[in-house]
Amino acid sequence: MDKDYDSPKYKIVYNIIKQRINDGHYISTNNQIPDELSLCKEFKSSRMTIKKALDLLVAEGLIYRKRGLGSFVLYKNRENSSVLQIYDQELAGFSEITDNTCTTKVLDLELIFADETLASKLGVSIQEPLYKFVRLRSIDSIPFSIETFHMSTRIVPSLNIDYLNNSFFTFIDQNLENKIVSSQRILRACISTDIDIKYLQLQADEPVLEIEDTIYLSNGSVLALCVIHYVYNKVEFTTYAQRK
Amino acid sequence: MDKDYDSPKYKIVYNIIKQRINDGHYISTNNQIPDELSLCKEFKSSRMTIKKALDLLVAEGLIYRKRGLGSFVLYKNRENSSVLQIYDQELAGFSEITDNTCTTKVLDLELIFADETLASKLGVSIQEPLYKFVRLRSIDSIPFSIETFHMSTRIVPSLNIDYLNNSFFTFIDQNLENKIVSSQRILRACISTDIDIKYLQLQADEPVLEIEDTIYLSNGSVLALCVIHYVYNKVEFTTYAQRK
């Protein structure tokens, strides 16, 4: 079993400073964060540790740093809160990204044989048995997305429909040796399928945002392939990139 | 002026190992990469440096590492090469992400006053003068995307239309004190506008993939806001996320 020893010092420092940023703590200093040596003293740690903490904030786009000058908070605009935000960096399942009432309805659960495409994407053999299941997710009773999963039966020998009614990811995380560690996502805009139109209550000309999610476990294998169709005007996907 | 001293040792090691991965160098060892101490010897460097190099590969999703076991290449499927791939981590302009013949046509260049929304997104005052320009981009003469830029006139006091016909980003990088360092992107699926339909030669029910790009400079200010509408079936946006 992997243990959850998730509090190395640099993460603690990272979380504290992140909290301070969110609290507006550095507005009074013109958005400038204390220099590394000061932070070393405050947190009784070496420069490398402080730097590792701040590097996480840089990667998130919360701060930027400039040699010879200092480190500064980058306050960005968060608008449009009528639309659900999906963040690139969050692997969280659906239920964790909204406070509202979220319901899940399983539309389909069946067994199929892997065709060539699925076998390749899942890293299994052609003809290997797979679960296929489809879930309709709603917020405040308004349909929001349709998720189609494909997963080898080797991962979970017997899949109960009850597990699918709540957070599938929580179920996986609690019941598998290997944990979910990463996810590769491909985003596209798509014309709605008949199923989308029916269950997401769309007009014919209304598109969906498709996210094809390949979910990896800590042993490097693929847990599942998950294709999600979101109602186009109910969701935004946010990401942040830096020059390397 | 920022200097381009872009070859710290960890980046050199990163590039070499990345090349080896792409060359299939580690297939013969069951996808396993040599352990850190071996790499330290090979590259005559400390463990921290090697680790920093490998951490870049982890962040890209090219390898995964497991304590007690080792580091392993994660070979992923790249399919569908008929569709242009946009990678999350690349800040590159359009012309750098395809080998094909790419042309640019400036559809519009005008001066406008910043309204409240634009002022907020660009971090400028309301009523500040802005450039607005629109470019149609094509690959092999087939329309591909429409880009709409908004940028303060303070950034570039006089903007020549000639700069817009080629790589705008190259122009900026070569002529500004501050360089482009990062970009925040919001992705959505959208119903096509009349302009999209006209210039991208779409049918009425064909959507676009919208990317709203806020481009940051090394001094933390916003260079420009760039909204791109891509033909829905000609582009995919790929990203990789890890649990922290």
Add this chain to the structure above:
DNA sequence: CAGTGGTCTAGACCACTCC
């Protein structure tokens, strides 16, 4: 147990910015 990666230290030298 030996081998692996994860974290951390206490320094060092360097490049850049501003005065």
Add this chain to the structure above:
DNA sequence: GAGTGGTCTAGACCACTGG
């Protein structure tokens, strides 16, 4: 020149994996 962040070292201890 003083202050900042960027890189790098040579070690150290720890947690996890597999035999």
